[in-house]
Each structure stands twice: as C-alpha cells, then as structure tokens.
Amino acid sequence: MSRRNKITVIGAGNVGATTAHWAASRHLGDVVLVDIKPGMPQGKALDLAESGPPMGFDLNLSGTQDYADTAGSDVVVITAGVPRRKDPKTGEYTSRDELIETNRKIVGAVTKGVVEHSPDAVLIAVANPLDAMCHVTLHESGFPKQRVIGMAGVLDTSRYKTFIAMELGVSVEDIHGMVLGGHGDTMVPLPRHTSVAGIPLTELLPKDKIDAIIQRTRKGGGEIVGLLGYSGYYAPAASACVMVESVVRDRKRVLPCACLCEGEYGYDGLYLGVPAVIGKGGVEKIIEMELNDEEKAMLDISANAVRDVVKLLPYTSAAS
Ligand SMILES: NC(=O)C1=CN([C@@H]2O[C@H](COP(=O)(O)OP(=O)(O)OC[C@H]3O[C@@H](n4cnc5c(N)ncnc54)[C@H](O)[C@@H]3O)[C@@H](O)[C@H]2O)C=CC1
Numbered sequence: 449m450s451r452r453n454k455i456t457v458i459g460a461g462n463v464g465a466t467t468a469h470w471a472a473s474r475h476l477g478d479v480v481l482v483d484i485k486p487g488m489p490q491g492k493a494l495d496l497a498e499s500g501p502p503m504g505f506d507l508n509l510s511g512t513q514d515y516a517d518t519a520g521s522d523v524v525v526i527t528a529g530v531p532r533r534k535d536p537k538t539g540e541y542t543s544r545d546e547l548i549e550t551n552r553k554i555v556g557a558v559t560k561g562v563v564e565h566s567p568d569a570v571l572i573a574v575a576n577p578l579d580a581m582c583h584v585t586l587h588e589s590g591f592p593k594q595r596v597i598g599m600a601g602v603l604d605t606s607r608y609k610t611f612i613a614m615e616l617g618v619s620v621e622d623i624h625g626m627v628l629g630g631h632g633d634t635m636v637p638l639p640r641h642t643s644v645a646g647i648p649l650t651e652l653l654p655k656d657k658i659d660a661i662i663q664r665t666r667k668g669g670g671e672i673v674g675l676l677g678y679s680g681y682y683a684p685a686a687s688a689c690v691m692v693e694s695v696v697r698d699r700k701r702v703l704p705c706a707c708l709c710e711g712e713y714g715y716d717g718l719y720l721g722v723p724a725v726i727g728k729g730g731v732e733k734i735i736e737m738e739l740n741d742e743e744k745a746m747l748d749i750s751a752n753a754v755r756d757v758v759k760l761l762p763y764t765s766a767a768s
C-alpha cells in the first residue's frame with residue numbers, strides 16, 4: 449500500500465496553523481503540527497480534522513510536542529519563532545531583522561529536533577529574518593543545500609501580483625512575474641520581466657504607477673502589521689503551501705525561493721531569493737536569468753542587506 453505524504457509544520461501559531469489548513473484543504477498529505485504550548489497543536493489539529501467532513505478532506509491531522517511523532521516527514525515547514533508586533537501606544541513596529549537573536553535560538557533548536565527523526569526531509573524555513581534563518585536551518589541540520597529552502601519570494605510575488613491586478617482591474621491569474629532578493633525592504637520586483645497575459649507590464653502602466661506598486665510590495669509585510677498589529681498569515685501560509693505542493697507532488701514549479709547561492713548571480717555562500725525549480729528533492733536547479741545593470745545593482749543592494757544580517761550569526765563566515 450502506498451503511503452501518504454507526511455508534512456510537519458513546526459509552530460502552530462498563525463502561519464503554522466494556517467499552513468496546515470491550506471495543506472489539508474489541498475489534500476497535500478497527512479499533517480503533524482508541533483508547538484511548545486501544551487495542548488495547543490493537539491487542539492488545532494483536532495479542530496482542523498473535524499472540518500474534514502464538511503470540507504471533504506480525509507487526512508490524518510495531529511498535534512504534538514514530541515518530535516518522534518514527526519518521524520519520516522517528507523517536508524517540514526519551520527514557522528516557530530516570534531513575529532513582529534506593533535506597539536499599540538506608539539504605533540511603531542520592530543523590523544524583521546530585530547528578531548534574529550530570539551529566532552535563531554528557536555529555529556536552531558527545532559531544526560535539531562526535526563532532523564533527528566526526518567533525515568531525508570525537505571526543510572522550508574519561514575521564521576524571520578527569513579534569509580538568515582535559512583542559514584541557521586542549513587547549519588543546524590547539516591542537510592545539503594538543496595533540501596533547505598526559504599519561503600519569501602512566493603509571498604512577495606503574490607503581493608506584487610495582487611497590487612498589479614488591483615491597479616489594472618484584471619484577474620491575478622493572468623499576471624506573471626517575480627520578486628527576487630532578500631525578504632526585506634530591498635527586495636527586487638522585476639517589472640521588465642512581468643507580463644499580463646503575455647503583454648509587458650511596462651506597456652500597460654506608466655512608470656509612476658509601477659514604482660508605487662514596487663514600493664507597496666517592498667513594504668507589504670509592514671502594511672499588514674500596521675493594520676493588524678501583528679504579522680499576516682493567510683498569504684504567507686498559502687505561499688508556503690505552494691512550495692510544499694511542488695515538493696510532494698514533484699511539480700517542478702519555477703518559484704522565487706531563498707536558496708543558497710554558490711556562484712549563481714555572483715554571490716557565494718549566501719541565501720537569497722532567486723528563481724528555482726522545486727521538486728521532490730527540494731531545489732533541483734537555480735535559474736540564472738539575464739538581469740540588466742539596474743536590476744543587478746538592486747539585487748546587489750538586497751544581497752548586501754541580507755549579508756549584514758547573516759554576519760550577526762555566530763557561526764557563518766561572512767558570505768561574499
Ligand atoms: N517568511 C515569510 O515571508 C514570513 C515569515 N513570518 C515569520 O514566521 C514566524 C511565525 O509567525 P506567526 O505564525 O505569525 O507567529 P505566532 O506567534 O502566531 O506563532 C509562532 C508559534 O511558534 C511557537 N514556538 C515558539 N518557540 C517554539 C519552539 N521552540 N518549538 C515549537 N514551537 C515554538 C509559538 O508557541 C507560537 O505558537 C515569525 O518569525 C514571523 O516573522 C511570518 C509571515 C511571513
């Protein structure tokens with residue numbers, strides 16, 4: 449009898465529980481939710497399982513504090529970590545980068561727990577600061593780079609496409625394009641490589657409108673924090689699920705993901721959002737697209753911003 453895919457989600461908070469929800473509703477596999485809060489992943493998994501009859505999914509959904517229950521996972525999504533929050537009094541909110549000290553410890557610890565029981569899994573990092581957390585996950589897992597991927601570009605691209613669709617009054621389905629670079633304000637949307645049903649975006653919108661969409665995309669996470677008081681989770685979880693699906697169904701989607709660049713785009717030993725073919729083995733190939741001087745300069749700025757954060761980690765030799 450063939451076995452179902454096994455998907456583990458570490459951290460059953462907003463992003464983790466919603467990832468489990470999307471994964472179940474798309475029938476991607478059995479889902480194990482892990483969280484340090486006793487009873488909480490168990491409760492969310494049971495509640496989700498009880499939504500199977502009306503929603504028509506019949507998967508095993510369980511919650512646990514014990515990594516032994518995650519054994520043999522095909523994919524593990526690591527959302528455990530603190531999110532940024534808005535101070536209700538001042539309206540100020542922290543940057544993703546300020547989460548590094550807390551989250552590197554959480555992500556490091558959970559990665560060790562995961563790999564002990566799932567030595568062949570593909571790991572998808574989600575906690576922030578995302579690109580740095582990919583370095584933590586790679587280092588603590590000892591996995592090959594192909595099996596440690598970061599989720600950010602799918603989300604950033606999703607926001608970019610949403611804003612384009614809103615501006616043009618067209619379906620998001622017909623918008624094709626990508627956002628590369630680090631998951632921060634220096635990310636690099638690529639309007640020259642964006643089209644609407646094959647029509648270049650640059651023919652459909654004037655430069656000032658495109659520039660406004662780029663700025664809104666770069667600040668997309670912050671816009672949600674500003675409105676909610678904490679980080680968004682529907683779009684992040686949906687984006688993680690697109691990556692999970694490409695792995696478990698071996699779809700070989702071309703997705704912008706944080707991948708370890710070793711020479712690609714001129715960067716060495718640095719996680720950065722680049723287009724990649726995602727299949728059963730994780731990153732099957734990084735696609736090197738032609739960038740013009742302006743685009744490459746923006747990617748360099750973004751890579752430098754990521755490098756500055758990665759340098760704060762205790763064990764990486766500063767990536768070049
Ligand atoms: N890469 C991306 O594009 C995005 C990243 N994020 C990041 O994802 C992370 C999670 O965000 P939310 O789900 O909104 O936060 P949340 O606070 O709702 O959930 C985090 C969960 O992690 C759990 N946790 C903490 N330490 C743990 C440990 N050692 N083992 C197991 N579970 C542990 C907490 O108990 C909590 O339930 C944050 O770092 C956030 O910044 C959020 C959205 C998008």
Ligand SMILES: O=C([O-])CC(=O)C(=O)O
Pocket residue numbers: 531532544576603631668669670672673678679680684
């Ligand atoms: O901005 C945040 O706090 C969470 C995140 O990474 C995003 O939504 O892009």
